[in-house]
Amino acid sequence: MIKKVLVANRGEIAVRVMRSCREMGITSVAVYSEADRTAMHVRYADEAYFIGPSPSNESYLNVNKIIDVARRSGADAIHPGYGFLSENAAFSERCKKEGIIFIGPSAHAIMTMGDKITARKTMIDAGVPIVPGTEKISNKKKVLELAKGIGYPVMVKASAGGGGKGMRLVNEEKEIMGAIRAAQSEARAAFGDDSIYIEKYIESPHHIEFQILADNFGNTIHLFERECSVQRRHQKVIEETPSPIMKPKLREEMGNFAVAAAKAVNYSGAGTIEFIVDDKLNYYFLEMNTRLQVEHPITERVVGVDLVKEQIKIASGQKLEIKQGDLKQFGHAIECRIYAEDPDNNFMPSPGVIKHITEPLGLGIRHDGYVYEGYEIPMHYDPLISKLIVWAKTRKEAINRMKRALYAYKITGVKTSISFLGRIMECPDFVKGKYNTHFIEKNKEFLMGSKKRDRKMEDVAIIAAFMDYTYKMEQLEARAISGNGLSNWKNCGRRMSVRRI
Numbered sequence: 237m238i239k240k241v242l243v244a245n246r247g248e249i250a251v252r253v254m255r256s257c258r259e260m261g262i263t264s265v266a267v268y269s270e271a272d273r274t275a276m277h278v279r280y281a282d283e284a285y286f287i288g289p290s291p292s293n294e295s296y297l298n299v300n301k302i303i304d305v306a307r308r309s310g311a312d313a314i315h316p317g318y319g320f321l322s323e324n325a326a327f328s329e330r331c332k333k334e335g336i337i338f339i340g341p342s343a344h345a346i347m348t349m350g351d352k353i354t355a356r357k358t359m360i361d362a363g364v365p366i367v368p369g370t371e372k373i374s375n376k377k378k379v380l381e382l383a384k385g386i387g388y389p390v391m392v393k394a395s396a397g398g399g400g401k402g403m404r405l406v407n408e409e410k411e412i413m414g415a416i417r418a419a420q421s422e423a424r425a426a427f428g429d430d431s432i433y434i435e436k437y438i439e440s441p442h443h444i445e446f447q448i449l450a451d452n453f454g455n456t457i458h459l460f461e462r463e464c465s466v467q468r469r470h471q472k473v474i475e476e477t478p479s480p481i482m483k484p485k486l487r488e489e490m491g492n493f494a495v496a497a498a499k500a501v502n503y504s505g506a507g508t509i510e511f512i513v514d515d516k517l518n519y520y521f522l523e524m525n526t527r528l529q530v531e532h533p534i535t536e537r538v539v540g541v542d543l544v545k546e547q548i549k550i551a552s553g554q555k556l557e558i559k560q561g562d563l564k565q566f567g568h569a570i571e572c573r574i575y576a577e578d579p580d581n582n583f584m585p586s587p588g589v590i591k592h593i594t595e596p597l598g599l600g601i602r603h604d605g606y607v608y609e610g611y612e613i614p615m616h617y618d619p620l621i622s623k624l625i626v627w628a629k630t631r632k633e634a635i636n637r638m639k640r641a642l643y644a645y646k647i648t649g650v651k652t653s654i655s656f657l658g659r660i661m662e663c664p665d666f667v668k669g670k671y672n673t674h675f676i677e678k679n680k681e682f683l684m685g686s687k688k689r690d691r692k693m694e695d696v697a698i699i700a701a702f703m704d705y706t707y708k709m710e711q712l713e714a715r716a717i718s719g720n721g722l723s724n725w726k727n728c729g730r731r732m733s734v735r736r737i
């Protein structure tokens with residue numbers, strides 16, 4: 237059994253992982269950069285080691301420094317969290333060589349799924365449906381023929397890409413050569429690999445992903461779906477489970493394909509199979525994320541499983557105790573990602589010192605964060621402040637609970653996305669569950685509140701407050717004049733004239 241875990245991450249996810257370690261009686265080891273000397277994960281951990289300058293390349297991404305801390309601290313395992321080294325095949329392999337347990341999948345699984353062309357081939361062999369498209373484009377003369385066969389519009393995608401990088405939409409034949417050149421040079425610069433392929437463009441898709449768990453004895457289960465279609469520039473904003481568009485038969489089919497996808501790479505640990513689903517409920521494998529994801533808590537809440545605990549148990553060589561047939565979804569969970577950014581200024585990051593924070597509390601609320609009053613959010617990393625997760629028996633109650641929680645959540649010192657998230661909870665398309673990946677773009681008039689819709693409400697509030705104030709002042713003054721003992725010190729004898737409505 238694992239006794240000591242080095243958490244090679246920071247922020248809310250480092251704290252999240254350490255919480256499960258503590259419950260399991262496992263000692264946690266933090267690593268931290270210059271900017272993170274006062275960070276919560278350092279305070280929370282049982283031990284903490286400095287690993288260098290603030291830029292991630294010189295600290296959280298420095299494999300040698302992290303392996304060195306694992307050695308010095310005597311950690312028997314490393315949890316990579318999400319981002320940073322979590323999907324780095326070379327790091328998984330290096331841990332293995334050093335005799336340190338990597339809490340995650342093998343280098344083989346990471347590599348196969350990280351290369352989208354190889355992943356597509358692997359899915360075909362496993363019988364998992366993929367988006368109609370090509371293999372690697374090697375002969376540019378054949379491109380026009382291949383694209384015509386698929387039918388426009390098509391997408392040109394980088395094999396090393398994912399999360400929207402190295403991707404181009406092509407509406408008609410005359411655009412395709414330019415799109416290929418653009419995608420290739422973007423991919424070469426970002427990944428050092430300019431392999432590309434072509435896929436049919438799915439018009440207004442849903443992004444639905446399935447959580448899976450696999451042990452090292454051939455047992456693989458899925459923990460149902462998460463609906464992740466509320467996103468902005470390939471950044472998820474809100475996730476919920478169950479998906480409003482899911483049906484029992486579809487869920488079972490997709491869940492079985494998710495398990496087959498994981499088995500095809502001999503997967504070990506927690507992973508996610510992403511599907512793209514069109515408006516006729518046709519679904520296609522898009523990619524696999526070989527890590528614990530940001531939005532994992534909604535699955536934990538509705539399915540009743542601690543995914544980090546399961547990751548650690550699997551990595552220490554235990555068999556999965558959970559059977560597929562034992563699992564069911566109970567109620568509804570929604571997660572809002574709270575970012576230090578300014579929704580009224582094109583979501584510009586807003587790093588700075590947290591002056592005040594009041595976190596929402598009460599029935600059905602989970603708050604995964606790491607900031608405290610006086611803490612300065614560094615500009616070097618992701619501006620995620622926290623994740624607000626609510627649970628209720630029904631979707632409608634969960635939305636009302638999220639509204640209540642967002643309203644109670646106060647942060648000053650930095651700009652946050654809290655009010656923007658509140659407007660999503662009020663947006664008719666979201667409330668009805670009728671939304672796809674174009675939701676934010678489609679509803680931007682409604683959601684960009686403080687410039688349009690909300691400004692009106694704010695004005696009404698300001699006018700009402702002023703009327704209330706002047707009314708009270710007038711009463712006070714009236715009392716002063718009638719000689720009740722109060723002097724009219726505030727008005728210095730000036731008479732306020734107010735028209736009461």
Ligand code: MV4
Nearest residue numbers: 367391398399400435436437438443467470673
């Ligand atoms: C697509 C697509 C439509 N058709 N592929 C975006 C991120 C990357 N993971 C894949 N993405 C997409 N691939 C085909 N063939 C539309 C998207 C897409 C998208 C996917 C999931 C969630 C949000 C998205 C937002 C815009 C585009």
